[in-house]
Amino acid sequence: MDWQGQKLAEQLMQILLLIAAVVAFVVGYTTASFRTMMLIYAGGVGVTTLITVPSWPFFNRHPLKWLDPSEAEKHPKPEVVVSSKKKSYKK
Amino acid sequence: MHSFGYRANALLTFSLTALAFICAIASFSDNFSNQNPSAEIQIVNINRFKKQSYGNDEVSLTLDITADLQSLFTWNTKQVFAFVAAEYETPKNSLNQVSLWDAIIPDKEHAKFRVQTSNKYRFIDQGHNLRGKEFNLTLHWHVMPKTGKMFADKIVMPGYSLPDAYK
Numbered sequence: 001m002d003w004q005g006q007k008l009a010e011q012l013m014q015i016l017l018l019i020a021a022v023v024a025f026v027v028g029y030t031t032a033s034f035r036t037m038m039l040i041y042a043g044g045v046g047v048t049t050l051i052t053v054p055s056w057p058f059f060n061r062h063p064l065k066w067l068d069p070s071e072a073e074k075h076p077k078p079e080v081v082v083s084s085k086k087k088s089y090k091k
Numbered sequence: 092m093h094s095f096g097y098r099a100n101a102l103l104t105f106s107l108t109a110l111a112f113i114c115a116i117a118s119f120s121d122n123f124s125n126q127n128p129s130a131e132i133q134i135v136n137i138n139r140f141k142k143q144s145y146g147n148d149e150v151s152l153t154l155d156i157t158a159d160l161q162s163l164f165t166w167n168t169k170q171v172f173a174f175v176a177a178e179y180e181t182p183k184n185s186l187n188q189v190s191l192w193d194a195i196i197p198d199k200e201h202a203k204f205r206v207q208t209s210n211k212y213r214f215i216d217q218g219h220n221l222r223g224k225e226f227n228l229t230l231h232w233h234v235m236p237k238t239g240k241m242f243a244d245k246i247v248m249p250g251y252s253l254p255d256a257y258k
Contacts, residue, residue, distance in 0.1 A: 006092035013102050021109040025116060032166040034237050037113070045106045053098045 005059030013052040020044020117167050118239025124165045130158035130230045130246050132175065135207065140221070140258040148221040150214040150253060154192065156230075157205045163234050164199040171196040172233040177214060178247075179226035189214050191228075223255040 001009065020041055028037025092098055132154055139151040156175060163171055174193035181187060191210040196202050231245040 001093065009098060010092050010101070013098070014105060017102070017106050017109050021113050025113045028117070029120065029166065034117070034166055037117070041110065041113070045102075048106070049099075049102060053095060053102060055095065 001055055001059045002062050002064055004062040009052045009059055013048055016048040016051065017044065020048065114238040118236060121165050121167050121236065121239065124162075126162045128158070128160045128163055128232070128244075128246070130156070130160075130248070132156050132228045132230065132248055134228075134251060137254065137258065138209065140254060142219055142257060143215070146219060148216040148219045150221060151209060152191075152214070153207065153209045154228075155205070155207045156192070158203070158230060160196060160202040160232060161199050163232065164202060167236045167238065169235050169237045170198075171202065172235065174231050176229050176231060177226050177251075178229055179224050181216070181218060181220040183218060183220075187217070188229075189216075221253050222257070223253065225250075225252045227251070 021044070024037045024041035024044065027040055028034060092101070135153040135155050137150065137152045139149070141149055143149050154175065158173070160171055160173065172193065172195055174190050176188045176190050178186060178188050190212050191214060192206075192208060193211065194206075196204075227247050227249045228251055229245050229247045231243065233241055233243045235241050
């Protein structure tokens with residue numbers, strides 16, 4: 001998943017679960033059936049899992065542009081500078 | 092949200108939190124139900140009234156219990172536990188409560204009932220104070236919810252008394 005996809009997955013998950021909870025409670029309360037509330041909520045959790053957890057293609061619509069390897073070779077890698085502070089104190 | 096495990100964990104935690112929330116609201120919604128239970132108890136007969144060899148009084152009686160506890164049941168009720176207790180005062184104890192009968196009511200259909208039975212549990216005093224004793228018969232109930240807080244209440248029925256002499 002790309003960054004936009006991750007944000008979308010998180011938002012979708014929260015909204016879908018909240019909707020499932022609200023619908024489950026309202027239907028359960030009006031039909032006076034605790035069992036119904038639990039079943040609707042469990043169904044909602046299952047559907048949300050299927051939509052947001054696997055890495056679907058629509059979460060990858062803004063893929064990151066990694067640098068092409070042939071392009072990277074043309075530019076020198078930055079050198080690592082070793083600190084020489086210890087030597088200066090010996091004076 | 093970068094990996095499968097991360098998303099699965101986040102979903103699990105959030106779903107359980109939301110579940111706890113709707114259960115709390117379901118429990119809270121019980122406060123809005125109108126409850127008007129009613130009950131009546133008659134003593135059909137005092138079968139035995141004697142002094143045990145240890146010196147304590149014992150009574151055996153037959154009760155006729157009529158009750159309508161249907162209004163206690165809501166969508167969030169698992170069962171109602173009801174019991175009848177005899178309550179009286181003695182010089183030694185300011186309040187004695189002796190449980191005589193109990194029942195578990197599993198659903199609304201069974202909540203309106205009439206039962207004629209001898210006492211399920213023995214009515215034994217701490218001492219020999221029961222001759223001519225006036226006592227209350229109280230029907231207590233505990234409403235056990237599917238989720239949330241259990242609450243209890245009672246109906247006190249005064250005016251019962253035992254005979255002055257052993258039978």
